[in-house]
Amino acid sequence: MTVIETPAAAQVAKEATGGAGEPPVSDRLRHERRLGWRLSAPAFVVMILVTAYPLGYALVLSLFKYRLTDPGARKFVGLQNYLTVLTDPIWWSSFVTTAVITLASVAVELVLGFGFAWVMFRILRGRSLVRTAILVPYGIITVVSAFIWRYAFQLDSGFVNQWFGLGDMNWFGDRWSSLFVITLSEIWKTTPFISLLLLAGLVQVPEELLEAARVDGATAWQRLWKVVLPNMKAAIMVAVLFRTLDAWRIFDNPFIMTAGANDTETLSILAYRQNVTLVNLGAGSSVSVLLFLTVVLIAFVFIKGFKTDLSQVRGDR
């Protein structure tokens, strides 16, 4: 550890030994606290301004029947909008679509991403080349990647049907084949991110442990399940949590591919369509609030249920 890392920590320690109860706050410490608040105030303000306030506003709007095209008819309806949304098959169809894309893409990406991480970990020649290549899908605009995949499968421009002898199959004419292409594009675009996180976890698995297991005669498969994976559990959980929430909010890919046709509308597209396209701000806001609640629920399940350790992510040790 560094010697003079935080002068305040030493100060606190010194004072803590001094007397019982609240240690007296020194000028130095008070100054440091004030400086800390001042330096982080702009970040606090910007982050709250654009999230907490609009979310509160959405909460209020969601209790009204309110259409921008007919502002005169604005009227308080209580929880009526929520009831309408939750009993509407469109909400549940979007919910299922979002869940299918999320589960499929996260599951495939986890396996594929681990494979990529393993290759990047073990490869001797061209490691930086592979890493560079993997960053391109990560950096590319999602809308662009969606167009690339759409045009590859689309009837008039695509090569997929020709290559696989599928004739006139219309991939975007049916819910499940559309979801297949959407998920494929999502997987291509976001596996790099998960694989880099997994690689960071992989390099932390102690090499001695692997060596010891090998000497004890463990097979490669046993070493993977008994040594490698348990030792990188934290990295896996963090990667899965982040990717799950990311996929749950999916918008760009399905919007470009189908714009929600054939029951491929995701929750984010539903919120967008109600609020921006239909300017149905009352019901739209209740969709927004419900979407927010689903995200909170997922995060809660991961953090409390699966005990995902986020202290590493947050950076407080």
Next chain:
Amino acid sequence: MDGRRTSHWWTFWGVLILAWAAFPLLWMVSLAFKSPATFRSSSGFWPKEWTWENFQTVFRDELFTSALRNSFGISIIATLLSVIIAMFAAYAIARLDFRGKKLLLSMALAIAMFPQAALVGPLFNMWRGLGIYDTWIGLIIPYLTFALPLSIWTMSAFFRQIPWEMEQAAQVDGATAWQAFRKVIVPLAAPGVFTTAILTFFFCWNEFLLAASLTSTNRARTVPAALSFFTGASQFESPVTAVMAASVVVTIPVVVLVLLFQRRIVAGLTSGAVKG
């Protein structure tokens, strides 16, 4: 154990990953060079004859050129502001002891998980009321908000690794406070700040949902939003090849940044999430 043979295997898998990453890009380039009149009949992978026509089309189109301008302007301004604001916060997190530290980090985490789609309705309404709907500033403000968590994490992870005591050491050796900061700390902090800027730029350059919701004309529409509304040179011509040409153009900056700063980007992406 044949180490040499396994090493060949890893190279083989590495080549497969390369192909996996490059294949869709090759398809994009191929389609961008196909003729808009005949791309349907030549439904093979590569064009029968290569043409620059699509690039001429998109650069003649005001929709695309203004989108390019908007994208660069908005992304660069939002990146600069976000990095500056995050720099103060990250310094406070890395160096100072204050109660808000945990709150700030938890809030950044919450915002990173926040569903942006839940905000488009209220923001759309508020921005129209404030008169900043369809303006640069109207996009820069929410971009700042959603880029800040990434910027704060990445930078505070970098700042933590800086041996700050060198500053005092330099002052003991007779440097003034300003000299110590400029000659010792700035060179140590610069790579982290720079990496953060690249990642933040990627985020802003990529963003689509807010751009599609909070803009309506060439005034502020960014590239992703413009692409999604692009209908082609005329309404009788398919936009497919032109969209791909535009895609090639906007992918070039990404590829250049990745090629130049591969190592830094990887370090930045993983530093915030998993600490060694």
